[in-house]
Amino acid sequence: MTKLEDRIAAFSKLGTLFANFCEFANTKEPIESTDPWISRINEASISANIHNGWFTKENIHFCLDSWSQLLTEKELINWFRLYNSTPLNNKNIAIIMAGNIPLVGFHDFLATLITGHTAVIKLSSNDKILLPFIASYLIDCLPELKNHIVFVDGKLENFDAVIATGSNNTARYFQHYFGKKPNIIRKNRNSVAILTGEESKDQLEALSEDIFRYYGLGCRSVSKLFVPQGYDFEAFFKAMYPQQDIINHHKYANNYDYNKAVYLMSEFNILENGFLMIKEDESYGSPISTVFYEYYDSLDSLNKKLAADEDKIQCIVAEGLFKNEIKFGNTQHPSLTDYADNIDTVEFLLKTSQN
Numbered sequence: 226m227t228k229l230e231d232r233i234a235a236f237s238k239l240g241t242l243f244a245n246f247c248e249f250a251n252t253k254e255p256i257e258s259t260d261p262w263i264s265r266i267n268e269a270s271i272s273a274n275i276h277n278g279w280f281t282k283e284n285i286h287f288c289l290d291s292w293s294q295l296l297t298e299k300e301l302i303n304w305f306r307l308y309n310s311t312p313l314n315n316k317n318i319a320i321i322m323a324g325n326i327p328l329v330g331f332h333d334f335l336a337t338l339i340t341g342h343t344a345v346i347k348l349s350s351n352d353k354i355l356l357p358f359i360a361s362y363l364i365d366c367l368p369e370l371k372n373h374i375v376f377v378d379g380k381l382e383n384f385d386a387v388i389a390t391g392s393n394n395t396a397r398y399f400q401h402y403f404g405k406k407p408n409i410i411r412k413n414r415n416s417v418a419i420l421t422g423e424e425s426k427d428q429l430e431a432l433s434e435d436i437f438r439y440y441g442l443g444c445r446s447v448s449k450l451f452v453p454q455g456y457d458f459e460a461f462f463k464a465m466y467p468q469q470d471i472i473n474h475h476k477y478a479n480n481y482d483y484n485k486a487v488y489l490m491s492e493f494n495i496l497e498n499g500f501l502m503i504k505e506d507e508s509y510g511s512p513i514s515t516v517f518y519e520y521y522d523s524l525d526s527l528n529k530k531l532a533a534d535e536d537k538i539q540c541i542v543a544e545g546l547f548k549n550e551i552k553f554g555n556t557q558h559p560s561l562t563d564y565a566d567n568i569d570t571v572e573f574l575l576k577t578s579q580n
Contacts, residue, residue, distance in 0.1 A: 227369045229311075232339055233301045235367040240296025242266065242362060243289040250286055262362060269358040273327065277351050278476050280327050284439055285355070287557075288327040295561055304561040305339065310575045315373075318342045318574065319384035321399070323391060324349025326439040328356065332561075333388045333570060338363075340574040343373040345384050386577045388570065407577050411566050415509040416540035416556055417449040419527065419547065422456055428544065429464030431554025435542055436501075437468045438557045440477050441513055444539045444565070445556040448511040450503070450518040451527055462498050472500035481514035509537050539565070 246266050270285045294300075318337045322330030330349075334356065337344040348356060360374045386407040389399040396412040403410070418432055435447040452458075472478050485502060488495045495504045495515075506517040521527040524546060531538065531547070543550040564570055 227341070227367060227373070229305070229339070229341070231367055231369075232341070233298060233305075235363050235370065236296050236301060236335065236339070237298040238366050239359065239362060240293045243293035243296065247286055247290040247293065250282075262365075266358060266362075269354055273352070273354040276354055277324070279440060279442060280352070281474070285327050287438070291558060292328070292331065300561060301339070305571075307562070308571060308575060310579070313578045314580075316342050316385040316577050316580075317345050317375075317383055318577070319345045319347065319381045319387045319389075319403075321347045321381075321387070321389035321391070322349050322352065322356075324351030324353075326443045327352060328359075329443070330390065331356065331359075332565070333390075334359075336570045336574055337388075338370065338373060340571060340578065342574060342578065343375065345375045345377055345381065347377050347381055385580075386573075388573075390565070407573070407580070409566075409568050409570065409573055411568075412536075413510060414444045414537060414539040414566060415448045415511075416445050416542065417451060417509065417531070417538060418447045418542035418553075419524075419550075420450055420452045420456065420461070421546075422453055424460075424544070424553070426460070426464060428553040429461055430467060431552075432542065433465050433468045434554045435556040436465070436516060437471055440471070440474070441511075441516075443557065445559065447540075447542055447556065448516060449509050450516060451521050452518055454520050454522065456520070458496060458503065462496075462501075465498065465501055469498075469500050477514060480512065484512045484515055509534070 242262055245260065246263050249263055250267065270282065270289075273280045273285060274282060320330060320333045320337060322333070329352065334344055334346065346356070357376060360376075364371045364374065384406070387399070387403040388409045389396075389403065390411040391399065393412045396410050399408075399410045416435070418435065424432075432447065439446060441448060472481060481500065481502070485495075485497065488502065488504065493504060495502045497503070500514070502515045503518050504511070504515055505519065507519055508517055511517040521530075528547065531541065540556045541547055541550050542553055542556060544552065
């Protein structure tokens, strides 16, 4: 087993690579990089975009920049210090990754390797380029990791525990096949925002980032608004306007046109501004280009509803209203301890190592 400090050092170098690449990519005048890994990560990001049109250059760079701020020696050490136990036995951890946004399964990959386990990875067909590149860089930094990173194309075998992320349908499949092993099996979740009508222009514009980043495809993307009775959406739509260029993305535009046609033919009441539709609906998961909304009578009744539906919700965006709320504009900036579905992955992996 590699030493913890060596694994932290390798991921810290990866964070530096991400930061250097983003700085290089954002340079207005093209310059030559002396680091060959900068060229390689640039090629990987271009290939990822060609392979999956939702993975735009902007969103890939946003993802890498966000991770660069977390993959520092200080952040990683402080993260691991939160846990009293240390890894005892190396286990093979099967990780079944989703592919809805770039590197959506990276935190599971990071947690598995940091805790000294071997990551046995089943990639999503939608996101199969960036993580293998990252693995090659980490192995270059710490060659011993070559024995701890395994990519599997076919059937998963020889694993001791499972971390699987998918839809509600695939979760049932995962439970059937992997339920006898220690597991974390994640289902569909969505994020919501609570509005009172007292939000500032800046707060609502920040909310637009929570809605439109990654085209709303992430579980941390806001897909549902809760608003008080009689809420006036004028200020909301004005705050969304700076995101209007999103309609120029052909895949997003196709979804917008399709969903709008469905709503109109079904005679649903919608409000729209040419690139975003809002529809009154009790569901949490809205289609691309659409945000659902629901009225509430009181914050107390809303709090009870959200508590009852907690297994459907990933993030709650609000300002001074609820416990564990996230401020406007911050859903796509999770910390290392913001675990998906509120299940502590590191604690799970440390416990697995003790068996």
